Amino acid sequence: MTHAAAVMRSPAGRELGAGVYNEKLGIWVFLGSEVMFFTALIGSYIILRFANPGAFAHPGTVLNIPVTATNTFLLICSSVTMVKAFAAANMGDMAKMKLYLVATTLIGAAFVGVQIYEYTHLIHAGFLPSGIREGSELAELAAAGELGLGTADPAVAGVYGSSFYTMTGFHGFHVTCGVVCLAYLSINAFRGKYTQADHRGIEVVGLYWHFVDLVWIILFTIVYLV
């Protein structure tokens, strides 16, 4: 459906390319690099968890699954609004495109907000990147065996905190970058930069946004649910 834009962009006589415009090809290539970055983080998490299963608490004991499930739902919704914005641009319905772009930006920002709330709450309860803080609420639960750790010593949960904060933190960083890009798109949209024929920015940021969404679904499953 982006064929019109692709043809318009391909410079005269250069019929050898991939058939998509540079920005679209470029973002796909860049996402390949992003996949490898998250592979390093997720792969390390898998190895650390298999090597030291006792360091990881039972699902739902430290992390709040209902809150994060709601947040996950929000992020999936933002992917839907992103597609809606792109579809509206393809149809030439600029008012709808602006509406959906703003909606996507706001939902993305809301996701980051919920994540900040979650972090504050967890740190307050004693869950840190270095493990469970001694004397905290969680340390008492751990000592009572409520968290399902392999040992009563909360210091062993070091890698749990390390991998949780690094993976979700870098995902949150990516969402934040996405929100900044979406805000930029929205401003451009209100300035009338996008037309039915050329709205490459929306497609390119959209691809990035769906990627970030997909990574979250994987992270939510392996960090919170399993």
Added chain:
Amino acid sequence: MTTAAADAHELSFVRKYIFSTDHKIIGIQFLLMSLVFLFVGGLLAMLVRWQQGFPNEPIPGGGVLPETMAPGGILLPEFYNSLVTMHGTFMVFFAIMPLLVGVFGNYLIPLKIGAPDMAFPRLNMWSFWIAVPAGTLMLAGFFVEGGHAAAGWTSYAPLSAVSEYSGVSAGQKIWLLSIAILGLSSILGATNYITTVVNLRAPGMTWFRLPLSIWALFITAILVLLAIPILSGAAIMLFFDQTLGTHFFDATGGGQPLLWQHLFWYFGHPEVYILILPAMGMVSDIIANGSRKPVFGYHSMVYAIIAIAFLGWIVWGHHMFQSGMNPTLGTGFMISTLLIAVPSAIKVFNWMGTMWEGNLRFHVPMLHGIAFVTMFVIGGLSGIFMASTPVDIYIHDTYFIVAHIHYVLFGGSLFAIFGAVTFWYPKMFGRLMNPFWGKVHWALTFVFFNCTFFPMHTLGVYGHMRRIYDPTQYEFLKPLMGLNKFITISALLLFASQIIFVVNFVWGWFWGAKAGNNPWEDNGLEWTLPSPPAHGNFATVPIVHHGPYEFSAPGVTEDYLPQNHPPLQVGAGKEGR
């Protein structure tokens, strides 16, 4: 695109030479930056060599170093560790890698495929201006409390993860931060290269008409794109271990020190090919030119590049035979590593096949190209020693590996870089380097290189540890001191020989003979343009009619046929693949 050339005159000095979006200027910026780091890395190596050849003797002129590095001109052991670490770091990340990928990726890709510029010129500018602060940060590490990173260029945990173990705190953090920043620069560059090669090829420039240099740079860009983020991720995790108190690589909090080695080498082995594939590609171009013959087995060269790049992903364990590994897994890694010898040998035989019965022209780039092939053979063969687990267990972490890495990275990559710099210098600056002094530089470098690094194989087999501070502390290493002194003197002469290159480089820029469009009588599209080409490269989009190696084609008066020339009657049979 014709307007781009006209626009060039309206740009201010800053936009034209500092924050330029012209891929040629960015390539030259990368060249100057990485030559500075090559010099810095070489200087550090000289200090390392001095300590090995003349342990505990004051360095001549070493008094300028502060008390925290070398009191009385004698290197401190802590500083020696930093020197070894930073020599490797600068050479790999800030000299060889940008020289191959940053310089020639930028300079050659658009010119050789007939494009006006990179797909994303502004992103290209960013990739250079992200690399500069990374390099500055890395240099600054020498001047912080506790000294620079000292855990080796591989930064093995837990030595690198826990500051108390090495006594280095700020230096290691700076190292990790700089590597992560440089990684971003590399990823942006690789995205640009891949998009450019796929989307911006001139009409007629089909995949199998691409010069081998472009094939190699393209495959290398894919390796950079996929390998560097692994290092960035690992470096960030290690950085958090140092700053946020995480425990990824620290066993006391449930972490896995060995995980760092896996992540590092999962990046590190593709990195090895990032450092050699572009060299192979450019040497292929140079050898075809110097032999006045088409490259022997063009298609097999392409497939060999792809095979090496693919195999490079499944061999990382061969760096870890001594780290504690299931022997079955070790055997798997040994077999996959030995397999790489096959495509490598294909390339070596093809280079020899190219030169065979050629009408050889021993210009300076060609001499460097031949040096590359011969040195790569030695480095490749010693690689087979390391790849075989039983042999590796004996020579692991000795000077044998130092000899091997320098035969492939200096004897291999750096000779190719010298060849490529001298080959494309006239296109970059419009003038030629002095050929006589170029040959003198080549000959001295070749001789002193071998005098420096070949004896290291012997040291290694005798059990000389590679990162030892003072070899005289062991009785069994004392008989090797004569050899160590010989190596040090050769290394100093090798370093001194590079002055010829620097002087020639600077001299040629201002006073070299005017080069003309095509001084080497080559076929690449860049040689159809004036030297240096204008911003925007091609006034009209070139039409490509055949591959890049149509040397001595029948029916052509000259012994070369540029890629945009229509094939002449008899030579027509060779076109169209």
